[in-house]
Amino acid sequence: MKFLNRHIALRMFWPCYCSIICIYLLLGACESTPHQQQNNTSSVASPFWTEEAQVNYAQGFDISYEDDYKVLHLMQGEDTTHYILLPEGTTRPAAYPEAQTISIPIYSLAALSTTHVALADFVDADSIIIALDNTDYVYDPEVRARIEAGEVTAIGEAGSLNQEMVLALQPDLLMVSGMPNTDLQKYNTLSSSDIPVLINTEWMENTALGKAEWVKLMAALLNREEIANAKFDSLAQTYQQIAQLTNNLEERPEVISGSPFQGSWYVPGGKSYRSKMFEQAGAHWPWSDSEEVSLPVAFENIYAYGLEADYWLNPGMVNTMDELLAKDERFADFKAFQNGKVYNHNRRLTPKGQGNDYYESGVVNPHLILADLTHILHPDLLPSHQLYYYQKLK
Numbered sequence: 001m002k003f004l005n006r007h008i009a010l011r012m013f014w015p016c017y018c019s020i021i022c023i024y025l026l027l028g029a030c031e032s033t034p035h036q037q038q039n040n041t042s043s044v045a046s047p048f049w050t051e052e053a054q055v056n057y058a059q060g061f062d063i064s065y066e067d068d069y070k071v072l073h074l075m076q077g078e079d080t081t082h083y084i085l086l087p088e089g090t091t092r093p094a095a096y097p098e099a100q101t102i103s104i105p106i107y108s109l110a111a112l113s114t115t116h117v118a119l120a121d122f123v124d125a126d127s128i129i130i131a132l133d134n135t136d137y138v139y140d141p142e143v144r145a146r147i148e149a150g151e152v153t154a155i156g157e158a159g160s161l162n163q164e165m166v167l168a169l170q171p172d173l174l175m176v177s178g179m180p181n182t183d184l185q186k187y188n189t190l191s192s193s194d195i196p197v198l199i200n201t202e203w204m205e206n207t208a209l210g211k212a213e214w215v216k217l218m219a220a221l222l223n224r225e226e227i228a229n230a231k232f233d234s235l236a237q238t239y240q241q242i243a244q245l246t247n248n249l250e251e252r253p254e255v256i257s258g259s260p261f262q263g264s265w266y267v268p269g270g271k272s273y274r275s276k277m278f279e280q281a282g283a284h285w286p287w288s289d290s291e292e293v294s295l296p297v298a299f300e301n302i303y304a305y306g307l308e309a310d311y312w313l314n315p316g317m318v319n320t321m322d323e324l325l326a327k328d329e330r331f332a333d334f335k336a337f338q339n340g341k342v343y344n345h346n347r348r349l350t351p352k353g354q355g356n357d358y359y360e361s362g363v364v365n366p367h368l369i370l371a372d373l374t375h376i377l378h379p380d381l382l383p384s385h386q387l388y389y390y391q392k393l394k
Contacts (some may be wrong), residue, residue, distance in 0.1 A: 174187070
């Protein structure tokens with residue numbers, strides 16, 4: 001999916017067009033954020049790129065710009081890993097001698113997560129994807145077509161990565177998902193063969209806009225900061241406008257989310273972007289004050305809460321109410337089940353049902369997810385919105 005102009009939130013996703021028009025009528029023109037003001041005044045820093053990217057929401061990375069190179073900083077608590085992003089034909093600087101060097105712009109990428117596909121697609125560069133951990137889970141139609149044409153290779157997940165295959169493909173970069181302190185020594189064979197390895201930790205961000213802002217890291221690798229800045233500013237503005245709709249609600253419906261796993265029911269804690277998004281969509285979320293990202297709750301406690309909760313969101317890998325009931329007959333006692341207010345984020349699945357676009361493009365479309373949730377919980381606030389990622393179970 002491609003954003004085609006500055007009004008990307010209005011024109012990229014036709015199902016949300018009417019919803020966004022409604023937002024503008026309700027709220028009017030939104031004042032520029034500090035981030036927008038910074039970008040509007042950005043100077044051309046180098047003949048190698050046209051604009052710098054400022055990082056305002058993401059906590060896991062930052063980018064600094066020098067005259068003829070960039071430095072990517074990946075934060076790991078008190079430690080930081082640095083990468084030198086060096087334009088072709090320039091000399092490596094003496095700074096950051098321990099840093100890996102990545103020649104930019106990159107032209108080929110081996111990615112170990114479908115979210116990396118979404119990041120590349122955001123800046124109109126999904127054609128750089130030449131390898132994936134598992135090609136079965138990809139939703140992006142263009143990448144799927146290239147997979148079918150044999151242009152994208154499955155190379156295995158991080159724990160079972162086929163490094164010989166990666167060496168044969170010689171991508172400009174291997175992007176992996178992991179913890180900030182992931183041991184890169186297991187990739188020494190690749191790095192010693194001039195294939196840099198970059199740890200992507202966007203999944204650890206605790207805000208939806210923080211996760212989405214990792215598109216600027218991808219843009220820095222491609223010298224496409226100008227594209228990323230404009231598109232991100234538009235989606236961030238739309239996200240904030242939708243969130244404002246629920247600021248002064250007098251009534252917030254009770255919701256439950258998830259389903260039991262191995263005897264416990266894991267729910268988003270107060271440090272989770274999902275918890276924040278539930279609140280921004282106008283829900284009452286009882287675990288919003290917890291200090292965890294995710295916490296297990298005994299089924300008995302969830303059961304008592306489910307008897308009163310108005311909505312049930314994200315109930316797991318089920319497509320119908322019958323499938324949900326087959327997992328546990330006690331679900332029939334839940335108020336949301338009885339009233340038919342169970343919604344799952346599986347509207348956009350791959351043909352075989354293995355890949356879910358919510359987990360792929362959803363990372364760069366938080367405004368659409370928030371619009372879905374707001375419409376579900378408060379349909380009067382976005383009456384013309386058509387659900388994009390979510391659907392009601394029947």
